[in-house]
Amino acid sequence: MDWSVNLSSVLPNDFIVAYASFSMGIDMLWHGQTLFKQPEVFDYAYLPESFEYRSGQLQALADCIKPCFQSLKPLNCKIIGETATGKTTSLKLVFHEAEQESKHLMLVHINGGIFSNVFAVFSRIHKEVLGYEPPSAGISVKDIYEKIFSSLEKKKQTLLVALDDAAYIQDLNKVVYDLLRAYELFHVKTGVWLVGTPKDKFALDDKSASVFSGQAVIFPCYTVEELFTILKKRADYGVHRGVVSDDVLKKIAGITFQRDLRFGIELLKMIVLEAENKSKKKVEVEDVERVLSRFSFSEKGENFLEQEILALLREQNFTSGELHAALSKKRKIPYSSFYRLIEELRKKRMIEVEEKRGDEGGRTREIRLK
Ligand SMILES: Nc1ncnc2c1ncn2[C@@H]1O[C@H](COP(=O)(O)OP(=O)(O)O)[C@@H](O)[C@H]1O
Ligand SMILES: [Mg+2]
Numbered sequence: 001m002d003w004s005v006n007l008s009s010v011l012p013n014d015f016i017v018a019y020a021s022f023s024m025g026i027d028m029l030w031h032g033q034t035l036f037k038q039p040e041v042f043d044y045a046y047l048p049e050s051f052e053y054r055s056g057q058l059q060a061l062a063d064c065i066k067p068c069f070q071s072l073k074p075l076n077c078k079i080i081g082e083t084a085t086g087k088t089t090s091l092k093l094v095f096h097e098a099e100q101e102s103k104h105l106m107l108v109h110i111n112g113g114i115f116s117n118v119f120a121v122f123s124r125i126h127k128e129v130l131g132y133e134p135p136s137a138g139i140s141v142k143d144i145y146e147k148i149f150s151s152l153e154k155k156k157q158t159l160l161v162a163l164d165d166a167a168y169i170q171d172l173n174k175v176v177y178d179l180l181r182a183y184e185l186f187h188v189k190t191g192v193w194l195v196g197t198p199k200d201k202f203a204l205d206d207k208s209a210s211v212f213s214g215q216a217v218i219f220p221c222y223t224v225e226e227l228f229t230i231l232k233k234r235a236d237y238g239v240h241r242g243v244v245s246d247d248v249l250k251k252i253a254g255i256t257f258q259r260d261l262r263f264g265i266e267l268l269k270m271i272v273l274e275a276e277n278k279s280k281k282k283v284e285v286e287d288v289e290r291v292l293s294r295f296s297f298s299e300k301g302e303n304f305l306e307q308e309i310l311a312l313l314r315e316q317n318f319t320s321g322e323l324h325a326a327l328s329k330k331r332k333i334p335y336s337s338f339y340r341l342i343e344e345l346r347k348k349r350m351i352e353v354e355e356k357r358g359d360e361g362g363r364t365r366e367i368r369l370k
Contacts, residue, residue, distance in 0.1 A: 029279040041238035042269040050233045060217045061094040074160045074191030081219025084260035106157045112168040113339040149186040162193040167200040173208040180211040228253035243282050251288045317368040
């Protein structure tokens with residue numbers, strides 16, 4: 001498989017809509033005109049057409065799947081990197097490509113921030129394998145498990161589960177162990193990928209560690225030059241030519257380097273949106289700082305939540321589940337957003353997050369002020 005060719009297909013030039021037709025010597029946008037060529041390029045779940053600097057990681061992940069094509073088990077691995085270093089995108093791209101190769105592969109991507117306990121994880125796998133969700137009550141994990149593996153056995157499928165943001169899964173040990181020991185009860189081969197940041201130790205207990213034993217695939221942080229190139233490509237695909245100059249992109253890349261690429265892409269979108277709202281045809285370097293300050297202001301809702309989290313932690317330490325529950329009494333917030341806020345606060349070094357063993361043997365995270 002030549003990933004580099006498959007993954008970096010470039011759009012033909014004539015794809016670029018005739019932006020020049022705007023040009024009438026007046027530096028204003030007319031009603032109904034837009035600076036965006038393909039707005040979806042800025043969507044959260046967008047898979048980039050051009051995905052540079054990650055060919056080694058893509059190859060390493062593909063190598064973990066390759067044994068399946070020789071009727072062997074997939075290799076387990078840990079996918080490690082800071083936020084927005086391309087971990088989720090890489091695994092989605094590799095899964096997407098591998099799925100085309102064989103119908104005997106069942107590849108399941110699970111977001112641990114959303115599916116954060118054993119029942120939720122296996123329900124999600126059930127949905128992928130059988131095509132529908134199990135009932136949310138009146139059925140045990142054991143029943144769901146049996147349904148999943150009987151179906152895989154019947155269809156002669158190998159199961160590979162990527163547990164993304166795995167540190168947020170309570171009782172990760174049980175999930176890993178149950179997945180990897182399935183071959184004892186069923187004729188099904190399985191593999192597990194764990195995705196997380198360098199500080200997630202994935203401290204599997206001895207029992208789970210002995211069945212896991214995976215290699216690590218490391219996603220280093222991007223340099224400022226790499227961020228510039230990635231943002232430039234995103235701008236090339238997403239907005240019309242001439243709207244965002246290299247100087248503007250350099251400025252955004254510098255800010256992105258301080259935060260992360262996800263933030264940088266969002267900032268780029270906001271800057272272009274603002275220009276569009278003001279009927280301007282292009283962005284100026286000065287616009288960047290102004291939008292950045294407004295951007296932080298528009299995150300006021302999140303700042304409010306951050307303040308609430310800090311206020312709660314001033315009273316006492318919490319486990320992540322307790323803190324989410326306490327915060328939800330003041331403002332309903334999905335677990336995935338809560339998870340992102342906690343990560344932000346941790347990165348700003350305002351809080352500490354420590355892995356702990358819970359009362360029932362599962363893992364929890366204790367959160368306290370730094
Ligand atoms: N090498 C890259 N080229 C283009 N876009 C990238 C690259 N790496 C990350 N991105 C973009 O950055 C954002 C975050 O990437 P993601 O894969 O979700 O990171 P992670 O899972 O490590 O937090 C996504 O919008 C993704 O498209
Ligand atoms: Mg991710």
